[in-house]
Amino acid sequence: MAVAHTTSGGLDIRKTAMWSFLASELMFFGALISTFLLYRGRTNGGPDAEELFDIPFTSVSSFVLLMSSLTMVLAHNAWERNDQRQLRLWLLSTAGLGLVFLGGQFYEFSTFVHEGLKLDTSPFGSSFYMLTGFHGAHVAVGVLMLSAMSILSFRVGLTKSRGMNVELVALYWHFVDIVWIVIFTVVYLLQV
Amino acid sequence: MATIVEAPPVAPAAPSSRGGLWGWLTSVDHKKIGIMYGISAFVFFVLGGIEALVIRWQLAVPDGTLVNEEVYNQLFTMHGTTMVFLFVMPVSAAFGNYFMPIMIGARDVAFPRMNALSFWIFISGGIFISSSFFLGGFPDGAWVGYSPLSTQSEVIRMDFWAIGLLILGVASLLGAVNFITTIFTMRAPGMTLFRMPVFVWMQLVVAFLLAFSLPLVTVGLFQVILDRNFGTLFYDAATGGDPILWQHLFWLFGHPEVYILILPAMGIVSEVLPTFSRKPLFGYQFVVFAGAAIGFLGFGVWAHHMFTSGLGPVAETAFGLMTMTIAVPTGIKIFNWVGTMWGGNISFTTPMLFSVGFVAMFTIGGLSGVTHSIVPADTQQHDSYYVVAHFHYVLFGGAVFGVFAGVYYWFGKVFGRMLDETIGKWHYWLMFIGFNLTFAPMHFLGLNGMPRRIATYGDGLGWNYWNFMATVGSFVIALSILVFLYNAVRSYRSGELAGPDPWDGRTLEWTTSSPPADYNFAEVPVVEAIDDFWYKKYGEDEDHLPVRLDTNPLDPSASAPQEEFHVHLPSPSYYPILLAVGIVTLAYGFLWLPVGYLVMAAGLGIMLWAIFGWAMEDIDHPMGDNGHGEGHADDGGGDDAEAELVGTSSEGAE
Amino acid sequence: MATESTAVETTEEEHADHLSPANYWMIALFLAIVTAVEVAITYIPGYDGALLVTSLIVLGIVKFLTVVAFFMHLKYEPFTMNFMFYFGLLGALALFIAVLLSFRALFDTF
């Protein structure tokens, strides 16, 4: 074992923290998804998944979120190369795609409510809104962080020497994306 | 014994910017935070203890009339909630905060401000739950908060409980992430994972247990809050909701939680026994692996709390067998502790007494635990006083004895003066007798058919005698706590000076001054073995017996005035406490909607202010520090990232 | 933060250049195609039941792991981080499968 100067094992401090936090988040979404799977058939006379879900629409918003992962990783790459112009471009595109996704979710929710699925309609409704709502909240927090990052990039410039922000936000953002990959498959595609 | 050096009478006067009340409120020093955790946990311990005394007074005789059912239900709910979430967990965090960084040779935890935030969120959550007493009554749905009882009560008491636990969960999660990161990244040179003290290992296992189990109960708590306030139907059987789901989510967290409570105490005992036996821990690697195994298996046995809920014989068999397997690593630990004492040169100091008491009492709790894994037998024991006896042997005979072992062991290190040994032994024996008098009879009561959580019981069921004895015992415990308090106050003022190494210790914390300097080590230690400090003090003669060496392995700061060393330290910050205030304001507002929307807005505003300030704070600001103004390229941006970490957890989900 | 961050910088350099933007575009293309396949097979008549469920789950896992390994660079991170994340992932899977099994709610309606 090398007797190095500082961090043991060559682990990056903040990334270690972020990964352990994300591991914890896995459990959080796991519990939400499980609740949904348990309650998916309990519609209490209200509309069920097959009636409500619009797969082409959700596929588009899934695609949007997936592509936001691409723009995020490009932003990260630009940050590693210290290319401020590209960094800003991709950060803003990521935030924009996130907003498009949120807009889609807002539209979806209002459609569902219109069609008779509310929070208090059925356990199915409760668990669906809780799961997708918490995911949406995560996306929203991500958009906020990306916006803050973009502002910082314009004002002071984000360089590698100025901390790990971009890297951490990227990890968080990709995490939100992979959770959606699971939700899209398990909650949407498998239920119709 | 090591030489006793001149030490200040109490904690040394800190630099003005770090001293005084303001210094404590804004401190990011893991040691100060540890002390604050310890003291507030002890306050909650006394509160929870008073609740227990009322409970025992009520049950001393059949058809007790001291309190009515309404009050009684609140009392035992708060007793459980307080002792689990507001005493044992934070007191473990206290030891972890204070000693984990020192024991791995670090100067602080990985994220000092996040550490302060953990503490302030914890304390505001504790105040939040406890304040329910003045705002409509304590929660009254038992500490397990089973739905639909928890979603049924029309008063806001259970909202206090659910939201309070969410707040405490945020505190614990931040702490867990911080500890995991600290242990993985901040160890001193040469401090490999398998040279870490067992106490640190147990803190690591606990941090993982917290990180993986808290989100589960978080989801359940959100469901309870949503059901209670927004008409969701998670636990409404009439529309297809299922109350059993809560039990799964709660115990998926709740069982690991049991190990979250006991593993730190096991860690403490694993430090104390070798020191006073003057031998290394027997089977270090086995003890570590057993601890990790207990943690891992702890996730697979949650349903043994649900053996009466109708799981069906197949699931009951599976979970019963899984539960049995936990006895194996637990047994390994007990045998290794005895093996540590075997062949040693044992001095029965107070910490040693508490540790041996721990091993003996925990064995009883472990054995009664095995009887729970015998599923059919558990259907008789479940929710009876037998279970109450069992988990008090684990959590009082185990965790609390371990905690007091730690208090007596490390008091001198923390405060510079030793706790009095004679009074300490009085404390121990009173507590030992009182504890057994209180909880051993509960085994009989449970087997004789007395259910738990009952405010009164009828005469003529054969329960009177043991109930009375248990009540007598509980007051003996209370007396022992008074003795301890006297000891603590007296010794803090005028106890024997500790010096850096009063016990001839084996681990790194004994190389520093008592109390340690703000920066812990003037020179970051280089570690070459398990129990490194011991082997720097002792060589080996031809019979393989240890011989004291002439060298002085103490850290230079342990024997020199502190001003000589200039170590870069993070500055104090008032944003952690501000953020915690924002969170708790938000929570209070939520309870009184729609008027509360204004309060919630205020809370949100405070939070945003704190997060923004946090992110922008120049933690090298010369005013805040001892004048260390030198730039640190990584810090500004780095803490920005830290702020965002916090932001996601408090705003986003957990 | 009391410790210096030199080690941080060095590990940073190590994996910085594993992938280029062109690689990322290719990976994104791959993910897009997998998503398209996912959606498409739900519309194929007769392609349903266990076959559909299995295909969708496998494709979902492929997407999940691709993002984690490459976009999140976990493939290039030290063992500890991989361990934490995958341990959590497998743990979550195992626990929730067990819970759903105990409700007999896993296989009945898929």
Place this chain on the structure above:
Amino acid sequence: MGSHPAVKNAVTSHRQRRLRAGVFVAILTLVLAACGTGGAQDGLSPASERASNIDGLFRLTLIIAIVVFVLVQAAIIYTSFKFRRKKGEEPRPVKQIHGNTKLEIAWTIAPAIILAGLAVPTVQTIFENAEEPVDALEITVTGHQWWWEYEYTDLGVVTANEMHIPVGQDIALTLTADAGDVIHSFWVPRLSGKRDLVPGHENTLTISADEVGLFLGQCAEFCGLSHANMRLRVYAHEPADFDAWVESQLAPATVVEDSEGWELFVNKGCTACHAIDGTEAEGGGLNPGPNLTHFAQRDTFAGALYDSTEENLSAWLANPSELKSMRPDLNRGMPNLGLSDDEIATLVAFLQGLS
């Protein structure tokens, strides 16, 4: 587990060993005898086949646990005395032993073997006690805050708190709770282990009684305010006596429909919650209360908390929540009807006439 050296050394000679074994067995017998109270709610005095299965299994486990307990505690005490440093003695250097792999393996395997041995009868008993009974008397038990409702599904009898069963026959209980209620747990320690009554679920439990007698029990899952007051009684009769009881239960209610008591019973709204079979009082409502058809045949009322004496009943009707904490304002429990003394006397007489 006994492989620890401390244990070997602790025992010095054969005679001593035998003496100690004798004392140990004597103490064990005493402890086990002292454990049971023989009371009507004593789990250590089983009175049914299934409860005996459980008890036997527990005693086996207990004996093993006590042996392990004694060995471990002896090891701790012996080690503590043998290796302690006497007062005033200087610390003595001792060999720095780090461990012993063989010992570790031994004390890993030994408990595992003991547990494996325990697992076998455990699993057997789990499945044995879960076996569906044949020719069982079927009773649906519904838990209410805070009383028990029993419906003899095949016999058409509905009663509350006091269950009557024939000796020697398996009783198949179906346990449930109303959707708006909470979780309760049915526990009669002498007859079987407990099982929860969960809203939306139907759990099953088989009980039986080997002897004639009264067996007490109470709710074992915390169910809110009056959890402590949710008690129950099981009367086991000879089959002939049980049949007689059923017959008396099936007899029409002894209600004179234009009596003063009946008028009061209807006018005060009692019929909203309480059913009296064979009359227009059908019960139900938001808060169904116990069926009162043959109330006078019961020994107790209010969740088997009070004897059905005139005095108790009068006090109950005067202010129910004073005798037992309830929340009638939330539709949980009996409300205070604001009755006058005369009305109370009339109603008590009416209730005591429901034989």
